[in-house]
Amino acid sequence: MPVTIKTPEEIEKMRIAGRLGSEVLDYITPFVKPGVTTGEIDRLCHDYMVNVQGTVPAPLNYTPPGHVPYPKSICTSVNHQVCHGIPGDRLLKNGDVVNLDITVIKDGWHGDTSRMFMVGDVSIQARRLTQITYEAMWLGISKVRPGASLGDIGHAIQKHAEGHGFSVVREFCGHGIGASFHEDPQVLHYGKPGTGLKLEAGMIFTIEPMINAGKKDIRQLGDGWTIVTRDHSLSAQWEHTVLVTGTGYEVLTVSAGSPPPPDFIAQAA
Numbered sequence: 001m002p003v004t005i006k007t008p009e010e011i012e013k014m015r016i017a018g019r020l021g022s023e024v025l026d027y028i029t030p031f032v033k034p035g036v037t038t039g040e041i042d043r044l045c046h047d048y049m050v051n052v053q054g055t056v057p058a059p060l061n062y063t064p065p066g067h068v069p070y071p072k073s074i075c076t077s078v079n080h081q082v083c084h085g086i087p088g089d090r091l092l093k094n095g096d097v098v099n100l101d102i103t104v105i106k107d108g109w110h111g112d113t114s115r116m117f118m119v120g121d122v123s124i125q126a127r128r129l130t131q132i133t134y135e136a137m138w139l140g141i142s143k144v145r146p147g148a149s150l151g152d153i154g155h156a157i158q159k160h161a162e163g164h165g166f167s168v169v170r171e172f173c174g175h176g177i178g179a180s181f182h183e184d185p186q187v188l189h190y191g192k193p194g195t196g197l198k199l200e201a202g203m204i205f206t207i208e209p210m211i212n213a214g215k216k217d218i219r220q221l222g223d224g225w226t227i228v229t230r231d232h233s234l235s236a237q238w239e240h241t242v243l244v245t246g247t248g249y250e251v252l253t254v255s256a257g258s259p260p261p262p263d264f265i266a267q268a269a
């Protein structure tokens with residue numbers, strides 16, 4: 001499938017979907033505490049999306065080729081879970097780190113974003129992995145402009161992660177997004193500068209690095225979805241949906257509660 005260039009009208013709808021996705025994370029933040037179950041977090045997010053926002057949770061019953069339908073409305077990936085953790089009876093406890101990944105559909109358009117949450121007092125190691133992964137995502141985002149290549153993004157992420165002794169998961173990548181949840185291009189979180197697709201204004205894709213504290217290898221659990229690190233080391237992930245503008249980038253998945261970009265990202269005046 002070719003990479004689509006969104007029209008100004010489509011971009012406006014993607015801005016709305018992106019903000020709504022981010023607002024689900026704002027809403028759920030105060031509930032992410034020791035003693036809550038991942039299933040309760042899913043139920044709260046589901047009800048907020050459907051009853052307050054009037055959005056559709058894209059994960060619910062999502063069935064890509066080779067998968068059973070995804071049974072819940074969000075993904076909750078705890079500690080050594082890399083991505084696609086299925087919410088359920090698991091209780092969050094002091095010291096856990098959890099990624100909450102939200103994808104909403106509004107007016108037919110998708111907004112896809114995730115953040116890490118620290119539950120109570122978290123180890124220095126887990127905090128460092130979470131912070132370096134956040135910086136890696138932003139270093140990737142900062143490469144986005146017309147004429148840059150996908151390899152520039154992947155390289156920036158890989159260099160930062162590996163430079164701090166961490167590893168980049170290879171099997172999952174960012175993706176084009178719009179009227180479909182997952183579109184071309186595939187946005188690898190590793191690579192070489194100047195290689196791969198050249199970016200053009202109007203492209204929209206996610207950047208969502210999964211970074212492991214130990215080895216990069218993963219495996220899938222018997223539920224058909226949950227991905228874990230093979231060596232059971234911690235894994236972190238952050239995700240934004242990003243538009244290529246005429247001169248650079250615009251992050252679409254922003255809201256009042258979005259964590260600020262790292263200091264090395266120049267702020268618009």
Ligand code: MF3
Pocket residue numbers: 058059060062070074075084101102103112206208225239
């Ligand atoms: N939100 C994930 C992504 O960033 C995809 C989740 S698919 C699901 O691409 F079915 F597990 F929800």
Ligand code: CO
Pocket residue numbers: 112174175206208239
């Ligand atoms: Co995504």
Ligand code: CO
Pocket residue numbers: 101102103112113114208239
């Ligand atoms: Co996502």
